[in-house]
Amino acid sequence: MSFSSLQSPSSSTSHPLAPYGWDDAWADEFAPHEPEGLLPGRVIRVDRGQCDVVTADGIVRADTAFVTPNDPMRVVCTGDWVAVEPAGNPRYVRTYLPRRTAFVRSTSSNRSEGQILAANVDHAIVAVSLAVELDLGRIERFLALAWESGAQPVVVLTKADLVPDAATLGHLVEDVETTAPGVPVLPVSSLDGAGLEVLVAVVSGGTSVLLGQSGAGKSTLANALLGEDVMDVQATRDADGKGRHTTTTRNLLALPGGGALIDTPGLRGVGLWDAESGVGQVFSEIEDLAARCRFHDCAHESEPGCAVLAAIEDGVLPERRLDSYRKLIRENQRIVAKTDARLRAEIKRDWKRKGAQGKAAMEAKRGRWA
Template sequence: MTDLRQLGWDNYQKNCSPDFGGGSLGRVRRVDRGEVDVVTEMGEIRALSDSKRTSVSTAPATGDWVEIKEDPDMGFLVERVLPRYSSIVRRDPAELEQAQVMVSNIDLVGIISSADRPINIARIERFLVLAENSQAEAILILTKQDLGIPREWRGVVEDFSEIQSIETSVIDGSGIAKIQNCIAPDRTLVLLGESGIGKSSLVNLLMGEEVQQTSEVRLGDKKGRHTTVARELLTIPTGGILIDTPGIRGVGLWDAEEAVDRVFSEISTEAQRCRFKDCTHTAEPECAVINAVTAGVIDQNKLARYLRLREELQEQAEKRNLQRRKPR
């Protein structure tokens, strides 16, 4: 017998007011092609979830709360996906300009970096935009801090001082209690980061046992292999829920213009003082952003990263508009 409160049901009801029907209730632990593993009060079941064999109109994602019914011929079916109070959405890498929900009903987004490789500021900012767009709270997490704290990491923490940062080590267990306190008793944390940065080791330490396989990174380039092969929901023994994800090196943003402006708030705030409302912050006269860069208030490299994200989203919007105009 599974207590749904351990899966975050009480927390879900605080954030949503679900119109629950007559089916069995459960939370999606893992998604495969056309099927999902769902944890219910009676335990974990395998249910069909594709639109051809079920009546569900929304594709389930890891973290979803769903209604399940049992069909005498086909077995368990996903009847309905309950409303989501948050979700990480990216541009579907397999489709032409289409959104893909990676995980849902999350409270915290753990953005992972490792002390044994260069801190990728551009990737951190991109993940922060994903988190901001998801309606969840971001946490910056450094693994392998026993190797020393990189100077670039300190710069990121200072630049985003309003965001909680936690430095961890599986060698001495430092930082683990802080993460546990963030998610207990029933909040959901999703971990994002590239392969080989100690994500699986961190998961195992939080779980108190080896639930995810770990592998050594290549010595030549510090690249890691995907030891986590699918997004997977786990319940932490000390309270709270964890969603581990396969390593991500790059991820396309989706409909995230406002989130970009909030993550780069010092730039978007300064931009309101520009002479032209459609200022590109590249060559226009009386551009407040360029003036701030000249004065040393805004870092030129950060502005370049901001402009690249804005350009990416603009191109994406133009492609979507072309798709809509194409005859069907």
């Protein structure tokens, strides 16, 4: 097929990249690179400065040295649409097209850096195993990053066949729905296929990234969606339900029912990266309550007229939710403060203010005892 056929808006649903998400908007974004003789393609795998790119001519191996290798937020990642050289040894990725969405977490190092896990994702599927006790706090953390990325989160409760009865499964789903307002929660079983038809319908509408801890059943779920055993699967440990890293790289694969799937390695650490709006989305009920507090800067600790504390006293808001909200807000502020001098100064002033308030309260208490 000729290169020009990829650029024709009327043919955007019929050319070879359509299964990988190519559309008229991407054709428009790529148009300035056409006169240079470059080829459009989508990155399906990245490995040590090189990447596999699917193009109209098939999958090619390309070097990413031209694309800011020393900036972790600007390196090529799985899911990127790129302009790649038509030939050469090696051939190079010249640039990537502006990202529509990007799933970013903080790195595990002590440096103030973000790490892009996947780009141009429509759905962020958070896989949670029902073989172990639910960790609602970790689910909230994944969802904060998912909302911040610009993708629509979906929580998939895997290994539903291990839940003894429908009533118990229903309660587990309700617990997660309370933790994930506005997010679809789908119990599925890759073993017997229960619930998979709903998930297939969701992922067929764009690109999805599969996220979760090792042992969450991501690779098994990916195989079920792909209709064949493409991803390696290993059994989880009986003692704690945890699994090994069967997926070691992020791979993008076209799904037989439409859409594309990015499978990722199990994530032990899920650090926030400038995810204030994502945290607010996860805890939308707390932010709605906070808007009704007497003071606009209410910390929801002991202030009079605090609508959040009133909701906890009335049993409307679980205290666990407020604790988790505070934790993620503090963590996100620390991350942002590492690169934002103004915010660092604001946090320092807030610490001093609270310290002065605590000191004044202690002196007043001592005065009453004297």
